[in-house]
Amino acid sequence: MLTCKDASHLVSHSQDRTLGFRERWELRIHLWMCVNCRRFERQIGLMRRLLRQSARQAEAEAADRQLPAEARERIRQALPSSNGTRTTQPPEKRPSS
Amino acid sequence: MNPEDDPDLWLDQHGGALYRFAMIRLRDTHKAEEVVQDTLVAGLQSISRFSGGASVRTWLIGILKHKIMDQFRRESREVQLESPDLLSAENDLFAEEDCFDANGSWRENLSDWGNPEDSLERSQLMAILQRCLDTLPERLSRLFMLREVMEESTEMICQEMAISPTNVWTMLYRARMGLRQCLDQNGAGRARG
Structure with a gap:
């Protein structure tokens, strides 16, 4: 029989790896009998949903960010050829960093 | 090479897309x-290795991914120096004996947080969660964010942080237990009693 402690580990692991057949079965039986562990499972699931939702919001905001003109200029200055004289021929091989 | 692949135009043609890609990941x-x-x-340095098979943008994004990974690695090394002994550092956060008795049962009944659909309730919970995340030891919080927010696989995290899968799972467990406790103590279940 699983203890609640064992079950809490399996609930957490189930978010990161596929549980084995036996683990899955034992956990299911334990959750069926144990209201605390059912709550634990829902709480952990809610935490993940909240985090992923807020991550998607932050991502959407980040995706709207344009490369600022000053940043573009700074990058242009830092590039090896910034005067527009480069031809489409591949340059000589430079030492790679 | 197509004329539009002229390296002089890379910044103008791909700079914006590369920047957005990086912003999403680095914020x-x-x-x-x-x-x-x-x-x-x-x-520009390795242009001779560009096969022309992929589009320039795809190729540049491939390089960008590596640069972003380097950035993560650098940060996680810096953090590692601050707290080299991760597993003991985060023991302060959460002790199993506080949660479970000798038989492995919960010491206290867990409260029902419900499943808030209401966006106000969700954003309140998220605000508490954010504060709780700030209390995690930095390396643990980085690992947790890699998994939960960036949705990285265990294998990736193992490489990234140079730890075994078992360690990753254990640390994620500790992070979740600590956060759950923190949320609970800060009112996640209070509304429902």
């Missing part, structure tokens, strides 16, 4: 600018 304008610059420099 920091300075770091994003830095990796975009590093990517373009590296691209």
Whole structure:
């Protein structure tokens, strides 16, 4: 029989790896009998949903960010050829960093 | 090479896309600018290795991914120096004996947080969660964010942080237990009693 402690580990692991057949079965039986562990499972699931939702919001905001003109200029200055004289021929091989 | 692949135009044609790609992952304008610059420099240096099979943008994004990973690695090394002994550092956060008795049962009944659909309730919970995340030891919080927010696989995290899968799972467990406790103590279940 699983203890609640064992079950809490399996609930957490189930978010990161596929549980084995036996683990899955034992956990299911334990959750069926144990209201605390059912709550634990829902709480952990809610935490993940909240985090992923807020991550998607932050991502959407980040995706709207344009490369600022000053940043573009700074990058242009830092590039090896910034005067527009480069031809489409591949340059000589430079030492790679 | 197509005329539109002229390296002089890379910054104008792909700079914006590279920057957005980096911003989504790094969420920091300075770091994003830095990796975009590093990517373009590296691209120009290794242009002879560009096969022409992929589009220039796909190829540059491939380089960018590596630069972003380098950035993560650098940060996680810095953090590692601050707390080299991770597993003991985060023991303060959560002790199993506080949660479970000798038989492995919960010491206290867990409260029902419900499943808030209401966006106000969700954003309140998220605000508490954010504060709780700030209390995690930095390396643990980084690992947790890699998994939960960036949705990285265990294998990736193992490589990234140079730890075994078992360690990753154990640390994620500890992070979740600590956060759950923190949320609970800060009112996640209070509304429902």
